[in-house]
Amino acid sequence: MAERGRPRAFDKEAALARAMEVFWRRGYEGTSMTDLTAAMGIASPSLYAAFGSKEELFRQALKHYSATEGEEIWGGVPGAPTAFAAVENYLMSTARVFTRRTKPPGCLIVLSALHPAEHSDRVRQTLIAMRAETVAGLKARLQQGVGAGEISPQADVAAIARYYVTVQQGMSIQARDGASRRELEAIARAALAAWPALIGAPPAAASA
Amino acid sequence: MAERGRPRAFDKEAALARAMEVFWRRGYEGTSMTDLTAAMGIASPSLYAAFGSKEELFRQALKHYSATEGEEIWGGVPGAPTAFAAVENYLMSTARVFTRRTKPPGCLIVLSALHPAEHSDRVRQTLIAMRAETVAGLKARLQQGVGAGEISPQADVAAIARYYVTVQQGMSIQARDGASRRELEAIARAALAAWPALIGAPPAAASA
């Protein structure tokens, strides 16, 4: 390569991974520049030169999270053999990823910015959009299940997708409260127990 | 009454209600003294004289929340005719209370302090304990259902309670993301669809 100027003295990818973990554990607003520079092992001018600002660093941390943790949770969904297997894999992967001893519990995308605030509202809106995309992605996979004859065309796949994503988001709270992997798996199994009742025609009461 | 000294010039109960709503909307750390004094219509020395500190004000707001919103969500649970009716009432009340146009979406107890932080960790621990009490309360109501013969003695009532509380906590996230009352009710119905499968003996796979 041989680029001009003094070379960077730290590993940018490693520093980003550290930053991601701090945001994950403490939230966007709850993370201070002091927290970040301490965890990344660099001074603030280096952080600004490499990542732009706290908000831009967070956005790059979001990408890193999607590529690593997000992939581990969601990776099995698109190629799952059935719609049920996709949902099952999604929730069971969640139970595992949310309870690793070396990583913060729960989900970065769900927990990082839940409250409206002037100086973080763009971040919050981004996260809301990402969560909506999760519902849309699961709905799309369920729609495949309708095409495959696994799910009734009468079923409300949007509602089913929203339900399972809601359970997964609740698991973030539970993980924060100290729930074990086994407990999260039991929650996932309970949620999956509704499946047979959901994939048929909707009950008459729903359209009344 | 006739107490000594200059009388308070503001309504303490009304000011507490305003403070509760600010904490509810913006979270504990996300709420500043400036936010509070503006919403309550008083200056900070009056706030400190009447409520002690930001943390003590929050704790009193928590009590107020439990007595009003909490009661509206939970009130029907203890006296419900059946265990199923209790859970149904819990989730349906939640869908209504979480989506009132004049109030912040979602639950104060669930959303206010999810991240560990030095100057708010006692508050966070209190909220964790309150959420654990919710699970314990629902479990106790389900246990009554076991006694009444509605639920199999083999069923894992602790897991069932944790599952339904998890769904309700996920509904807080959904409400924050703009879900409507109808959408939350659909989530609740989907969660309730698991009920028949949950109240029998646990599947063999669960104990393997």
Next chain:
DNA sequence: CGATTTATGTAATGATCGACACAAAAATCA
């Protein structure tokens, strides 16, 4: 080599955080 470019460490910016000192105001008590 000297000139240029980029990164680093120190230190400081203005803004905001929660909390409080202080004195004036408004009530009761003697």
Next chain:
DNA sequence: TGATTTTTGTGTCGATCATTACATAAATCG
């Protein structure tokens, strides 16, 4: 009335927030 007690409004405390000036260090280019 004067003494006592409590609240109110103004102003400010040190600490911390995200961000950046500035000078120095370390690399490449000519």
